Amino acid sequence: MAGAPTTRRPPASGVPEDAAPGTAEDAALGTAEDAGDAEDAGPGARRGAATGGTAGRRGAAVRWGTRAASLLAAAGLWQALTAADARLWLRFDRLPTLGEIAERFAGQLTTPVYYLDLVQSLIRILTGFTLAAVAGVTVGVLIARSRRAGDVLLPLLEAVRPIPAIALVPIAILLFPADEQGIVFITFTAAFFPVMVSTRHAVRALPTLWEDAVRTLGGSRRHVLWNVVLPGTLPGVFGGLSVGMGVAWICVISAEMISGEFGVGYRTWHAYTVVDYPGVIVGMVTIGVLGWLTSAVIELIGRRVTRWLPRAEGSRR
Amino acid sequence: MTSLSQRDALTPGRPARRVMRRATAGGLPGAGGAGLAFRLEGAGLGYGRDAVLRDVELDVAPGEVMVVVGASGSGKSTLLRALAGLLPSREGRILAGGEQVTGPSADRAMVFQDDGLLPWRSVRRNVELPLSIRGVPRRERERAAEEWIERVGLADAADRLPRELSGGMRQRVQLARALVGVPRAVLMDEPFGALDAQTRADMQRLLLDVLRDTSATVVFVTHDVDEALLLADRVAVLGRTGVRAVLETPDGEKGTDAAARANLRERILEEL
Numbered sequence: 001m002a003g004a005p006t007t008r009r010p011p012a013s014g015v016p017e018d019a020a021p022g023t024a025e026d027a028a029l030g031t032a033e034d035a036g037d038a039e040d041a042g043p044g045a046r047r048g049a050a051t052g053g054t055a056g057r058r059g060a061a062v063r064w065g066t067r068a069a070s071l072l073a074a075a076g077l078w079q080a081l082t083a084a085d086a087r088l089w090l091r092f093d094r095l096p097t098l099g100e101i102a103e104r105f106a107g108q109l110t111t112p113v114y115y116l117d118l119v120q121s122l123i124r125i126l127t128g129f130t131l132a133a134v135a136g137v138t139v140g141v142l143i144a145r146s147r148r149a150g151d152v153l154l155p156l157l158e159a160v161r162p163i164p165a166i167a168l169v170p171i172a173i174l175l176f177p178a179d180e181q182g183i184v185f186i187t188f189t190a191a192f193f194p195v196m197v198s199t200r201h202a203v204r205a206l207p208t209l210w211e212d213a214v215r216t217l218g219g220s221r222r223h224v225l226w227n228v229v230l231p232g233t234l235p236g237v238f239g240g241l242s243v244g245m246g247v248a249w250i251c252v253i254s255a256e257m258i259s260g261e262f263g264v265g266y267r268t269w270h271a272y273t274v275v276d277y278p279g280v281i282v283g284m285v286t287i288g289v290l291g292w293l294t295s296a297v298i299e300l301i302g303r304r305v306t307r308w309l310p311r312a313e314g315s316r317r
Numbered sequence: 318m319t320s321l322s323q324r325d326a327l328t329p330g331r332p333a334r335r336v337m338r339r340a341t342a343g344g345l346p347g348a349g350g351a352g353l354a355f356r357l358e359g360a361g362l363g364y365g366r367d368a369v370l371r372d373v374e375l376d377v378a379p380g381e382v383m384v385v386v387g388a389s390g391s392g393k394s395t396l397l398r399a400l401a402g403l404l405p406s407r408e409g410r411i412l413a414g415g416e417q418v419t420g421p422s423a424d425r426a427m428v429f430q431d432d433g434l435l436p437w438r439s440v441r442r443n444v445e446l447p448l449s450i451r452g453v454p455r456r457e458r459e460r461a462a463e464e465w466i467e468r469v470g471l472a473d474a475a476d477r478l479p480r481e482l483s484g485g486m487r488q489r490v491q492l493a494r495a496l497v498g499v500p501r502a503v504l505m506d507e508p509f510g511a512l513d514a515q516t517r518a519d520m521q522r523l524l525l526d527v528l529r530d531t532s533a534t535v536v537f538v539t540h541d542v543d544e545a546l547l548l549a550d551r552v553a554v555l556g557r558t559g560v561r562a563v564l565e566t567p568d569g570e571k572g573t574d575a576a577a578r579a580n581l582r583e584r585i586l587e588e589l
Contacts (some may be wrong), residue, residue: 216401217447217498218423227446231437277455308437308478 036145096278104278105285113267118286119274120262124180124253125294128187132244138194138235140199157196165251169258183255183263190251191244195237202236203229235309238302245298249291264290352380352534353414353424355400360407362395369395370396370406373559379399382528382535384545387555388589393538396555397506400536401427414501423447426495428505433491434479440466440490441475447498469523485516489523502534504568510539521547542585546578554588561588 041132078098080086085093108114139157143150165186172182210228219227256265268283334386355377363369369392377383387393399411402421411418413425426447427433434443444462453461466475469489479487488508495503509517521544528535539545545552546566554561562586567577 207432209429209433210435212398212401212403212421213429213435214446214450215403215421216423216425216427216504217450218421219450223450227435227450231435234437276328277516306437308480310480 002243017036020078075087092184092278096281099277101281101285104276105282108279108282114286117262117264117267118290121252121256121264121290124183124256124263125187125248128184129191129245129248131184132188132248133187133195133241136195136244137199140196140237140240141203141225141233142184144200145229147227152287157193160309161193161197165247169255172255173259179259179261183260186255187248187252191248194243194247195240198240198243199233202233205236206232234302235306236296240305242295242298242302245294246291249287249294253287323565348403348498348532351501352378354379354534355502355536356412357396357399358412358573359404360399362392362399362404362406364395364404370555370559372409374555375563377534377536380532380534381539382548383466383551383553384537384539384549385553386539386542386585386589387547387556389540391555391557393540394506394557397427397504397536397538400502401425401504402474403427412524423451423498424501425437426498426500426503428488428491428495428508429501431484431511434487436496439476439478440471440482443479443490443519444493444497446494451498453584460494461497465497468492468527469493483516484512485520488512488520490493492520492524492527496505496531496533499531502536505535505537508537509544509586510541516546524548542589545585546582552581552585554585556588558570 012317075098078095080090082095082097087093088234139153143153143157167184168189169182172185173179176182176185207230210232211224214224214227253265253268256263257269260266264283265284268280268287271279271283355375357373357375360373361368361371362373373396374398376502385393385396389559395404399406400413400418402413402425406418413422423499435446438446441459441462444465445458448458448461463475469492471486471489471493474482474486479490482490491508509520512520525548535548537545537548549566551563551565553563562584564581567574
């Protein structure tokens with residue numbers, strides 16, 4: 001079974017990764033990795049498994065080498081272009097070299113402001129995201145299970161949903177007494193819809209058999225909710241949470257850039273306005289790392305609570 | 318579930334089901350009681366606008382094993398779902414224990430063909446489910462589940478998830494889960510239909526064995542005539558126009574009245 005194509009991917013991990021914020025470098029990295037995984041599932045992996053032993057290990061080493069080389073090549077290209085102040089229509093002369101970035105990063109790591117910004121952004125996103133997760137699951141279940149709730153809430157939700165959360169910034173500024181609450185509100189709105197929509201779909205897609213089973217064992221609607229609906233929708237819910245976390249980052253950073261006084265997004269934009277270009281890159285990398293960390297946490301929890309899903313043996317993702 | 322030692326004394330073959338023994342059921346609160354009688358009076362059943370069955374007349378006696386046979390699409394499962402209370406009748410009446418069926422009840426446990434287990438619960442927790450729904454205290458619940466898991470031969474697999482079990486094992490769990498709550502009736506919807514021949518024979522033997530100790534009425538749906546003959550006290554033959562015939566199976570140990578059985582088999586096949 002080793003290396004066999006993953007035919008059934010659990011929804012929890014079937015989340016579009018591109019929803020997570022990231023730098024251009026991240027995107028390039030993602031593609032390189034995906035290509036590697038496609039190779040895993042292909043005949044190459046099977047050949048490796050068949051020959052086994054040292055050949056397989058050498059194959060793995062070669063692939064890891066390729067991956068590292070790809071990263072290093074991208075970094076080298078950046079360095080070459082910026083160090084040479086290349087102006088090939090794209091103006092690399094304005095961008096900082098790796099050395100400048102590293103120096104700035106090391107400097108930032110010793111200042112308390114860097115950590116204050118980081119904590120501020122994290123508090124905002126975790127508040128907005130947690131509220132969105134609770135509200136999204138509740139509303140999603142409600143409108144999927146109750147026709148009346150659907151009639152009352154759905155038109156409203158469908159009317160608001162097409163508006164990108166970031167377009168609500170003016171409203172948020174007018175509505176809330178402080179910027180802080182406005183930013184959390186934007187984050188909440190951004191994360192709410194993916195969670196709500198995927199919860200609703202997951203509830204609808206539940207096999208009726210499980211509900212029938214619980215009801216014929218004497219279960220009431222409440223029992224069905226706790227014993228079937230909530231556990232049974234977890235894979236779909238975690239898909240929504242993963243996407244929600246991605247858009248929540250996009251929105252918290254954008255909102256900070258527009259109206260914040262602290263936070264990684266604010267600091268990154270501020271660095272740009274004071275012509276501190278290495279600082280901009282440091283901010284970008286910080287955002288990328290935070291986004292990746294929070295998504296990984298969601299993914300990890302999601303996998304733990306959906307261990308009952310049928311999975312292909314030896315699947316890595 | 319009277320006692321585990323009795324099991325060893327059982328002989329294979331069809332038990333004399335009409336000699337009923339009361340289930341003691343380990344003294345679960347609100348559980349047990351005599352088998353439930355069912356009566357369908359001119360019942361019309363169906364989904365949406367399509368009638369699957371019309372004018373169904375059927376009596377199921379308390380404590381008997383009634384096997385409903387019919388071809389695919391004859392409405393066997395529809396009939397069973399109606400008895401379970403999962404499907405309201407559109408015409409006529411459906412009575413369970415003399416009262417109109419208005420919805421599902423713990424009195425009428427159901428065993429589904431496949432995948433009726435909650436996949437995120439271990440074997441143990443699946444079997445405990447009806448008891449936890451009823452609010453049975455934890456320790457008592459665990460003891461009763463343990464006993465039933467052992468009874469169906471899954472003591473070594475109690476902590477596994479359904480996806481880690483074979484089809485036959487999953488049906489054992491369903492059987493234990495249905496019976497642990499000591500229902501007054503067990504409704505079985507082709508429970509062994511998806512199993513291979515050997516496993517199916519094992520399961521039939523297990524079913525006969527466990528039913529011996531309960532007084533529950535059993536309504537068992539199958540398309541397999543031999544399965545019907547093996548398990549049934551009476552066989553109801555379902556055709557497109559409703560219940561065509563209700564036939565009594567010969568009494569006594571299996572094989573003692575081969576001629577009568579062969580004869581009955583012929584009659585069922587004719588009715589189908």
